[in-house]
Amino acid sequence: MPFIPHTEKDTEEMLEAIGAPDLDALFDEIPKDLMIESLDGVPDAMSEMAIKRLMQERAAQDGAPMCFIGAGAYDHHVPQAVWDIATRSEFYTAYTPYQAEASQGTLQTIYEYQTMIAELTGLDVSNASLYDGASALAEAALMAVRGNRKNKSGRILLAPGVNPTYEKVAAVIAGAQNITFERLEMDSVTGNTVADLPDDEAPVAIAIQQPSFPGTLEDVDRLTDWAHERGAFVIGIVNPTSLALLKAPGHWGEAGVDIACGEGQPLGVPLSSGGPYFGFMTCKQKHVRQMPGRIIGRTTDLDGQPGFTLTLQAREQHIRRSKATSNICTNQGLMVTAATIYMALVGFHGLRSIACRSHQNTARLVDGLTALDGVERLFEGPYFHEVALRLDRPVGAVLEALSERNILGGFDLQPMYPDLGNALLVCATETKTDADIEAFVAALGEVLAEGNGRSA
Amino acid sequence: MSELPGDLMYTSEHEWLRREDDGSISIGVTDHAQAALGDFVYVELPEVGQDVESGGDMAVVESVKAASDVYAPIDGKVVAVNDGLSDDPETINSDPYGEGWIVKIEPAGEIDEGALLTPDAYQALLDEEEV
Numbered sequence: 001m002p003f004i005p006h007t008e009k010d011t012e013e014m015l016e017a018i019g020a021p022d023l024d025a026l027f028d029e030i031p032k033d034l035m036i037e038s039l040d041g042v043p044d045a046m047s048e049m050a051i052k053r054l055m056q057e058r059a060a061q062d063g064a065p066m067c068f069i070g071a072g073a074y075d076h077h078v079p080q081a082v083w084d085i086a087t088r089s090e091f092y093t094a095y096t097p098y099q100a101e102a103s104q105g106t107l108q109t110i111y112e113y114q115t116m117i118a119e120l121t122g123l124d125v126s127n128a129s130l131y132d133g134a135s136a137l138a139e140a141a142l143m144a145v146r147g148n149r150k151n152k153s154g155r156i157l158l159a160p161g162v163n164p165t166y167e168k169v170a171a172v173i174a175g176a177q178n179i180t181f182e183r184l185e186m187d188s189v190t191g192n193t194v195a196d197l198p199d200d201e202a203p204v205a206i207a208i209q210q211p212s213f214p215g216t217l218e219d220v221d222r223l224t225d226w227a228h229e230r231g232a233f234v235i236g237i238v239n240p241t242s243l244a245l246l247k248a249p250g251h252w253g254e255a256g257v258d259i260a261c262g263e264g265q266p267l268g269v270p271l272s273s274g275g276p277y278f279g280f281m282t283c284k285q286k287h288v289r290q291m292p293g294r295i296i297g298r299t300t301d302l303d304g305q306p307g308f309t310l311t312l313q314a315r316e317q318h319i320r321r322s323k324a325t326s327n328i329c330t331n332q333g334l335m336v337t338a339a340t341i342y343m344a345l346v347g348f349h350g351l352r353s354i355a356c357r358s359h360q361n362t363a364r365l366v367d368g369l370t371a372l373d374g375v376e377r378l379f380e381g382p383y384f385h386e387v388a389l390r391l392d393r394p395v396g397a398v399l400e401a402l403s404e405r406n407i408l409g410g411f412d413l414q415p416m417y418p419d420l421g422n423a424l425l426v427c428a429t430e431t432k433t434d435a436d437i438e439a440f441v442a443a444l445g446e447v448l449a450e451g452n453g454r455s456a
Numbered sequence: 457m458s459e460l461p462g463d464l465m466y467t468s469e470h471e472w473l474r475r476e477d478d479g480s481i482s483i484g485v486t487d488h489a490q491a492a493l494g495d496f497v498y499v500e501l502p503e504v505g506q507d508v509e510s511g512g513d514m515a516v517v518e519s520v521k522a523a524s525d526v527y528a529p530i531d532g533k534v535v536a537v538n539d540g541l542s543d544d545p546e547t548i549n550s551d552p553y554g555e556g557w558i559v560k561i562e563p564a565g566e567i568d569e570g571a572l573l574t575p576d577a578y579q580a581l582l583d584e585e586e587v
Contacts, residue, residue, distance in 0.1 A: 149503065289498060289518070314497075314523040323525065 063406055066436055068365070070386045070427030071213070071411035072133065072163055073274070074241070074266045076354065077431050078338075079345055082268045086338040100310045106333070107308035111296040113340040120243045120343075121236075121260040122250025123282040127293035128331035133263025134169035136279030137162075137207060137237060139292045139326055140261045141174045141181075143283070144205035144233040146325070147258070147290040151204040151231060154179045159193045159223060160186035161212020162237060164416040188419075191216040191379035191388065197226055205233035205258075210249070211242055214413060215386035215425060216379050224253030233258040240280070241266045242384045244352040245359065250282075259283045259291075268342025269335050278332035278339065289315065292326030357430035358385035361437060365428040368441035374448050378423055386427040388413060388420070392448075395424045401447040407440055460486075461553050465569065466578035467529045472553060473572065480535050480560045481567070485517065485526065488582055490552045493519040496545040501537040502559060508532060510571075515558055517548065526558055530567050536560040 006014075011023070020026060027035075046054070067075045086092065090105060100107060114126035130136045141156050158167060158181055167181055174181075182203075185194045191214050206227040210220050220236070227234045236249030236257035249260040265277040283291050289312065297311035317324035346354065362385045369375050374392035391398060395412040402409035413423035428437060460466075465473040470489035474482040490496070500516040508514050508528035515526040515537075537559050541547060548556035573581065 289500070314518050314521065319522050323523075 065403065065406045065408045066432070066440065067271070067408045068426050068428060068432075068440055069408050069411050070215075070429075071425055072165070072263060073271055073277070074239075074385075074427065074429055075271060075431055076241070076266055076268075076358075076429050078268050078270055078342070081345060082338050082341045085341050086334060091337045092334065101307070104308055107296050107310075109337055109340050110294070110331070110333075111298060111308050112344070113336050114296060116340065116343045117240075117280050118282050120240055120248065121238065121280075121282045122248030122256065123260055124250075124285040125288050125291065125295065126280065126282040127291050127295055128333075129264065129336045130261075130279035130281055130293060131332060132275065132277045132279045133163070133237070133261070133265075134166040134279075135173065136261035136263075136281050137166045137235070138170040138173035139279075140207070140235045140259045140281060141170050141179055141205065142177065142326070143259060143287070143290045143292060144235060145174075145177070145179055147287050148204050148231070148233045151202060153201060153204055155201070155203045156181050157203045157206040157227075157232075158183050159206070159208045159212065159218060160184055161192065161214060161216060161218060162207055162209045163213045166209075166237070186419075189379070190381050192218045192381075193223060197223075202230040203227075203232050205235055207235040207237060208252075208257075209237040210246065211239060211384045211386060213425075214379065214388040214417065214420070214423070215383050215427075216388075217246070217382050217384065220247070220249075220252040222253075224255070224257060228253065228255055236260040238262045239266060239384070240264060241351065241355050241358065244348065244355040246384065250284075256284070258287055264332075264335065264339050267339040269338055276332060276335055278335035288312065290325060292324075294331055354430050355385075358428065359383075361385075361428035361430065361432045362387060362426070364434070365426060365432070365437045365440065368437060369426065369444060372441070372445050372448060375444070378420065385429060386425055389424045389426060390420075391422045391424055393422060395422050398424070398444070398447055401450070402440075402443055405443045405447075407443050409440065409444065460575045460579055462575050464553065464575065466573040466575065467527075468573065468581060469527050469529075471526065471529055473529055474553075474557075476560065480562050481530065481532070482557045482560050483514075483526070483529065484552055484557045485548060486578075487552045490549045490556075493517065493524060494521045495519055496548045498523075499538075499541040499545045499548070499558065501539070501541065502534050504534055504537055506534045508534060508561060517545070517558075528561065529572065530561060530563050531565070532561040532563040534559055535562045 015022065110128045114128065117126040118124060130139055144156065145154060156179060160183055171181055187194045191212065206223065208218055208220055208223050210218050212218055224234045234257040236252060238249055238260055239262060249257040259281065261279060261281040263277060264280045269277055281291065294316065295311050296308055299307055299309050301307045313319065315325045317327050366377065366387045369389060370377055376390050378388040378390045395414060399409050399412060410424045410426040413420050413425050417423065463474065466486065470486045472484055472486050476482055496517055496519050498518040502514050510528055510531050512528050513525040514528040516523055517526055538557050541558065
């Protein structure tokens, strides 16, 4: 049963109606050298029963390990109600509303999402979301270049703690528009941006990640003021959970950041092997016309009843075509629905206790791990729920040995930050119990005692 | 349709040009353009001192329906922008040929009037568009 609604006869009639000889003719714009003649790597079709069996076996291979990896995606508890509500057909089947105002429920959900994200980040306005944290940084960079018209350099400085993957994605998306990214130097003691900031040509913007990718807390006030004194925009990349404890980017320094963005996954979106997630973006009111994506506003209809509507859509791609603020300005509607329900369900106090518990668990984990021989903290200073540790041997083999004990023991920082040596980034969210933490400490103790990786 | 001012030059992009006493050229959008685009809500102006090239974008006028580029009709340098439009963009709707001017350009050399439209030629273009 192919589940394809039209018959061969339908196809022939449609081809005849448009005057195309066959289906291949519809793709003749694609150069021949980009086409693959056969798909050798793809095996023959299997029956539904066989494929289901295979997938169950593959899934079982993953096991159910305990996850102490953070590095951009976090293992938080997602209350059952979040996806029970988000997968109701009214939400689940609605894609981006093309007849927007007919979908008042969808618009109201996005409006409530925008309100909560704007409040969390301490800024005036939010869009309806972007693909993920990495593409949100790319869009923030493009937005800063559009908004800061006095500076034509296209040069964007990144604090050393900006997620290196975000930089790669942003360079691919924004690079074609002559935007360049340069990293500020890292202080090897604190893991943060060096004290002596360069005094060269002013950048168009600076992006600061808080907490930093290696888990440290930057002096965001200093960096924000330094950038603003030089006429640069400030982009704050933040973890939404952390904002229940840390200063919101809208309040960094004298004036606050211009744009905040980040990965929304911690707000009710499961890890799911890496996606789909969603990116969020908020900004000061004065930059709203440069913000990409959809913005929902509240208004009153002809009868004076409250209602929701698309605002500022004159700059979206269906109207502005190639001159739109962004041409990937869809939003992650379903993920945002889940995040909205999550935020409404846990509330600010709930988010604060999730953040506190995550911090306490991480502190307990770090105390336990650093009591082991051959494990110490890599940087001094406070942290949120992630900490970089230095091991006395390469991290890769240690992580492998831990995974055999059903523990995902953290993220190996070295490939991204070669100068840091044997650096392991660990995270314990509110999902971890004391027993889980003790089990991880005991397992790492065994692995190190067995000499795993020492000769490598 | 109201009468086109006879002392202006026009473009097929529905912009008008006026030669000022100081030699600069004021530029705005025509009554037809403002009527077609609807109520203006925002105008993005260029920087004073910025060089512009004929055919390149110079400003953006945004109405409730669309955001549209304003193209530079001549080569030159921006010598003034109508800052009042930032607070009252609808001035373009109410007085497109007067208070609703958008930028003043100091032309680089002689203006190629052959590339612009006379009031009659612009009126003919409008008549044609209406058909």
